[in-house]
Amino acid sequence: MEPGDLETLLAQSVRLRETGHREEARERLLALRARFPEDVRVAYQTAWAHDVLGLEADAVPHYVDAVAGPGLSTDDRRGALLGLGSTYRTLGRHADAVATLSAATAEFPEDNALKTFLSMALYNVGRAHDGMRLLLTVLAATSADPDIVGYRPAIEYYARDLDAVEGDGSADGTD
Template identity: 85%
Template sequence: MTGPEADRDALLAQAVRLRESGRREEARTQLLALRGEFPDDAQVAYQTAWVHDTLGLEAQAVPHYVAAVAGTGLSEEERRGALLGLGSTYRTLGRHAEAVATLSAAAAEFPEDNALKTFLAMALYNVGRAHDGMRLLLTVLAATSADPDLVGYRPAIEHYARDLDAVEGSA
């Protein structure tokens, strides 16, 4: 491959290396230039969003995340990361309803992703749906914990995840 696409690939890889090595401001500058050159490129948008998030520039990350998830060309792992990043960023910005909507759709698209479910539980709490958030967290905990102190209680945790208000022995 030669030409603009080859340059894009090399510059994108370099920007990712810069971010990963802690040179985030340099990565941001390079990624913003790439976004200008490749405005419809979902991978460039995702990496640009990510670097803004790592710099604490959440509000500036949002449009890049939105472009990334609206576009095509992300791998499944990148799409999951972009959806989680967008939902988490909405939550950080106090845009809780958007966080719930984004993370709910993402959890439906990737039902095995427990990180998405965990961030969704936090967003549910933020919109006043603590019961739903707790239920989701208990479900994730019961399904994923190998902690010997919890494993023996898995059936009880699963029971209460289904009915958190259950009281045994009540008439």
């Protein structure tokens, strides 16, 4: 098989998934995985195909292979890490989700989707305080809702200290 053939077959499989032919895409991607077990792009797309079919447990080894080595674009690596962390969380593997998503947010510190999924996983491992702090930080930084923007200083204050109580007035966003 020529290198271009892999590119063509991979692109066709992705198109199948994107156009709702998910089971056919999954079957084609599994065949590509058998032929190209070291290709991280094929691993990522195979994981994604399993995930969208609700086959999370089957997606995990493909995600793991996808993020294990170089070769993914930055966007695909970010997506694979999010997919793996989210899938771990869905499967009740909360500690694995926290570890994966924590590493991913360190690698991609500006990615608020990763932070949001990490906040959920932190909640699942009993670290609700940390999860809430992270979620409030994301909300304050990203919301354009005028009702949120008006309280941004207070939200940022409480994100730093969720246990703060009435005091000097700095937490109410009015000074």
